[in-house]
Amino acid sequence: MTAPRIVWLRRDLRLADQPAFRAAAAAGPVIPVYVLDDETPRHRKMGGASRWWLHHSLAALARDLEARGSRLILRRGRSDEVLAALAAETGAAAVHALRHVEPWWRNADRALAEALPEGVAFERHDGLYLMPPGSVTSGQGGQYRIFTPFYRALLLHMPPPVPLPAPELAAPAQWPASEQLEDWALLPTRPDWAGGFREAWHCGEAAAHAQLEDFAGRVAAYDEARNLPSIDGSSRLSPYLHFGEISPAQVWHRLATEGGGGSASFLREVVWRDYAATILRQFPDYPERPYKPEFEQFAWRDPLSDLQAAEDMAAWQQGRTGYPIVDAGMRQLWVTGWMRNRVRMIAASFLIKHLLIDWRHGERWFWDTLVDADYGNNGVNWQWSAGCGADANMFGRIMAPLTQSEKFDCAAYIRQWVPELSGLDAPYIHDPDSYGMRPSDYPRKRIGHREGRERALAAWEALRSG
Numbered sequence: 175m176t177a178p179r180i181v182w183l184r185r186d187l188r189l190a191d192q193p194a195f196r197a198a199a200a201a202g203p204v205i206p207v208y209v210l211d212d213e214t215p216r217h218r219k220m221g222g223a224s225r226w227w228l229h230h231s232l233a234a235l236a237r238d239l240e241a242r243g244s245r246l247i248l249r250r251g252r253s254d255e256v257l258a259a260l261a262a263e264t265g266a267a268a269v270h271a272l273r274h275v276e277p278w279w280r281n282a283d284r285a286l287a288e289a290l291p292e293g294v295a296f297e298r299h300d301g302l303y304l305m306p307p308g309s310v311t312s313g314q315g316g317q318y319r320i321f322t323p324f325y326r327a328l329l330l331h332m333p334p335p336v337p338l339p340a341p342e343l344a345a346p347a348q349w350p351a352s353e354q355l356e357d358w359a360l361l362p363t364r365p366d367w368a369g370g371f372r373e374a375w376h377c378g379e380a381a382a383h384a385q386l387e388d389f390a391g392r393v394a395a396y397d398e399a400r401n402l403p404s405i406d407g408s409s410r411l412s413p414y415l416h417f418g419e420i421s422p423a424q425v426w427h428r429l430a431t432e433g434g435g436g437s438a439s440f441l442r443e444v445v446w447r448d449y450a451a452t453i454l455r456q457f458p459d460y461p462e463r464p465y466k467p468e469f470e471q472f473a474w475r476d477p478l479s480d481l482q483a484a485e486d487m488a489a490w491q492q493g494r495t496g497y498p499i500v501d502a503g504m505r506q507l508w509v510t511g512w513m514r515n516r517v518r519m520i521a522a523s524f525l526i527k528h529l530l531i532d533w534r535h536g537e538r539w540f541w542d543t544l545v546d547a548d549y550g551n552n553g554v555n556w557q558w559s560a561g562c563g564a565d566a567n568m569f570g571r572i573m574a575p576l577t578q579s580e581k582f583d584c585a586a587y588i589r590q591w592v593p594e595l596s597g598l599d600a601p602y603i604h605d606p607d608s609y610g611m612r613p614s615d616y617p618r619k620r621i622g623h624r625e626g627r628e629r630a631l632a633a634w635e636a637l638r639s640g
């Protein structure tokens with residue numbers, strides 16, 4: 175019998191338009207494998223919300239594979255060691271995998287290429303992004319660091335290749351043993367904080383396509399609706415795209431010819447994902463260090479050593495800052511693992527500028543609490559918000575949360591997530607403290623807008639004047 179081929183899965187948990195599956199299936203029997211790896215050097219351990227998603231995503235993929243007469247093999251440990259041992263055990267001819275940009279996955283790829291037994295090929299494929307990261311270059315062959323020129327250059331390569339159907343999968347003569355998903359303890363138990371997640375999400379490839387279909391009916395209104403947190407105006411595809419339950423090419427081909435300007439704006443946002451991957455590929459520790467090095471000297475308030483800053487950080491995390499739009503967002507994040515881009519920008523700006531806390535503390539909190547936590551996307555957006563990134567907002571442009579809340583009509587959204595304020599109408603609900611309408615169970619503002627703004631600008635001036 176032909177030797178089997180291992181398909182090594184990471185954040186590419188789908189069967190259709192998955193070039194590693196396609197190539198492996200064309201060559202022989204397939205052994206799909208997921209390795210729970212917290213050990214590869216430079217690994218950033220997945221946060222709690224991501225682990226919840228991963229559990230359900232793996233369960234869905236295992237069901238889909240079983241329906242096709244295949245299986246999902248689960249193993250734990252350092253990816254290169256686990257896969258090299260599995261290749262030897264199964265007599266595999268090759269390991270197929272998609273290219274990832276996270277520094278630990280690049281390390282794991284290099285280590286695996288070394289560790290595989292003689293004669294076992296390591297075949298890598300593209301498919302996580304619209305274009306392979308690093309392949310969109312300027313006329314002079316340079317890598318882009320700014321979004322808009324990158325976006326224009328990427329568009330010249332669009333549309334992406336037509337998505338591949340799911341392949342037929344032949345089973346190996348003998349299946350290797352698998353660990354049990356339940357033993358991985360990816361789901362929270364004591365306490366079980368995931369009740370809101372279960373209400374908000376269905377995970378897996380079929381659910382991703384159902385979400386895309388639902389959004390196709392709304393994409394025409396995206397341009398305006400995406401900024402209005404009170405209505406369901408964006409796609410909510412981010413966790414599906416992050417875990418690879420759907421490919422960006424599938425999204426592109428489904429939406430490019432429908433929804434007019436709405437689709438064009440939407441696909442432009444999808445390109446931000448490719449942009450973040452390009453940045454991470456060039457600067458592997460982008461989520462850990464400011465791109466503009468002078469920001470290392472910024473006079474942040476440190477929640478690890480300053481009690482007041484620690485209390486401010488906790489109030490932000492718990493949605494008790496006294497700024498209703500910030501609190502609504504942070505509570506939605508805690509309950510569902512997600513929030514809208516507009517609200518992420520407001521909440522991030524508030525932490526960095528009004529509370530003067532280093533963006534990296536916020537990045538870590540989002541990493542732990544977002545179901546779409548993505549090393550590239552998260553790092554790029556936090557640096558953008560802090561004004562220290564490759565393509566960033568100026569630090570001095572300080573978002574006014576109360577004005578944003580009114581402008582984007584956030585009243586219904588606030589009523590949903592901050593029940594203490596559910597009896598208030600606009601304009602009071604946006605700023606109950608200033609209107610003298612604050613219910614006794616809702617906190618005062620941690621800091622006034624003007625005071626926070628002036629403190630942030632003074633710190634920025636101090637940095638600039640060296």
Ligand code: FAD
Binds near residue numbers: 413546547
């Ligand atoms: P839509 O508006 O429907 O956009 C479609 C898709 O395009 C998204 O699913 C996402 O894959 C991509 N996309 C949209 N906006 C961006 C963006 N600004 N940067 C990169 N990709 C984008 N997104 C993540 O996927 N993971 C993160 O960890 C993450 N952290 C963020 C942190 C901050 C501080 C901010 C301001 C934004 C962050 N984003 C992150 C980007 C963005 O907020 C989310 O992708 C978006 O809100 C997800 O909702 P959606 O799928 O409905 O988006």
